[in-house]
Amino acid sequence: MWNYEKRLEFPVNIKESNADIAQVIISQYGGPDGEMGASMRYLSQRYAAPYREVAGILTDIGTEELAHLEMVATIVHQLTKDLSMEQIEASGFRNYYVDHTIGIWPQAAGGVPFNACEFQSKGDIITDLMEDMAAEQKARTTYDNILRLVHDPDVCEPIKFLRMREVVHFQRFGEALRIVQDRLNEKNFYAFNPGFDCCEGNVK
């Protein structure tokens, strides 16, 4: 189960509205490399993790991603909550506005809705951890792209924090992959799937 802590992992206090930047940053809420996909990916994959350390890191990073989801939503909310009708009409935000007003909804910057096909849960820990490491890099690249577009330090600071966490998570997933490989046949990591072929009923 989970408990809520009523604070952000890193503070977000944005003073100036900016509809165009909100339209870009919403991608890290519900886009292809966003925090919703990250959290759902790790929290779904952990049931097929055959080793406790690996299930543990998937649980804890999946949980931290929920805190990041809340930070991204907060950034979009603070960038849009005081927008005037004129500002909405003059910006690329008008297409989002017509469907969601200034509510938070998971979509990519280009308007594509969040979709579970943006992540996998393959039931094979090497496959899953390889995807997880790639996912952290893709999210890091997205934050790099956002940082090239954003100049308001109130927005940049929390985005820089989120970018830094992608780098740390990549490192931890790399260690998890090594833990898995150390326990497999070193001449053939793919000889069997430790999350399936070792199950009772499949052991020959």
Added chain:
Amino acid sequence: MMNMQFANEQEKLLHDVGVLSFVVTELSLYLDTHPNDRNALEYFRHYNRMANQARQEYSAKYAPLTISCVDVSDCNNWQWALSPMPWEGGCN
């Protein structure tokens, strides 16, 4: 932590909670993949205690941060719901 400017004591204490909790988060992830690192376990013991103390102190003085920090003995309303949500920004 030392050179930062804060508008008031509440803001400073919330900042301390954030910094100490971040150390605990970072150590937790490290310990997941290094469960036998005794130095990290010692760091965790130290910082987890400090983070818990800061969270309790903030909750007692300003607003509860978790359900387990809610103390209804001295008040007649439900501060858990009435205190500001995190996306409102600042310490209001």
